[in-house]
Amino acid sequence: xxxxxxxxxxxxxxxxxxxxxxxxxxxxxxxxxxxxxxxxxxxxxxxxxxxxxxxxxxxxxxxxxxxxxxxxxxxxxxxxxxxxxxxxxxxxxxxxxxxxxxx
Numbered sequence: 001x002x003x004x005x006x007x008x009x010x011x012x013x014x015x016x017x018x019x020x021x022x023x024x025x026x027x028x029x030x031x032x033x034x035x036x037x038x039x040x041x042x043x044x045x046x047x048x049x050x051x052x053x054x055x056x057x058x059x060x061x062x063x064x065x066x067x068x069x070x071x072x073x074x075x076x077x078x079x080x081x082x083x084x085x086x087x088x089x090x091x092x093x094x095x096x097x098x099x100x101x102x103x
Contacts (some may be wrong), residue, residue, distance in 0.1 A: 046098065053094040058086075 062070030074086025
């Protein structure tokens with residue numbers, strides 16, 4: 001095998017164009033576009049569920065278990081440090097709703 005021939009086959013311009021062509025072929029496949037649309041719709045659905053939990057479900061829960069500011073005020077204080085478990089519970093409810101929607 002001729003060493004000069006193998007070095008000339010490593011032309012950077014050819015490699016760059018072949019990588020670009022391969023990426024273009026991959027990106028324009030239907031599956032990649034469907035995946036991108038799914039991610040965008042999933043993010044929008046997550047925002048809707050987040051709003052549902054923060055603005056409707058958790059305030060209704062705070063009516064049952066009253067506090068000054070509802071679940072936002074639910075905190076444990078240990079050594080002058082606040083642990084806002086009410087916010088955590090809101091995120092757990094958010095997760096459960098998304099998980100149930102995916103099942």
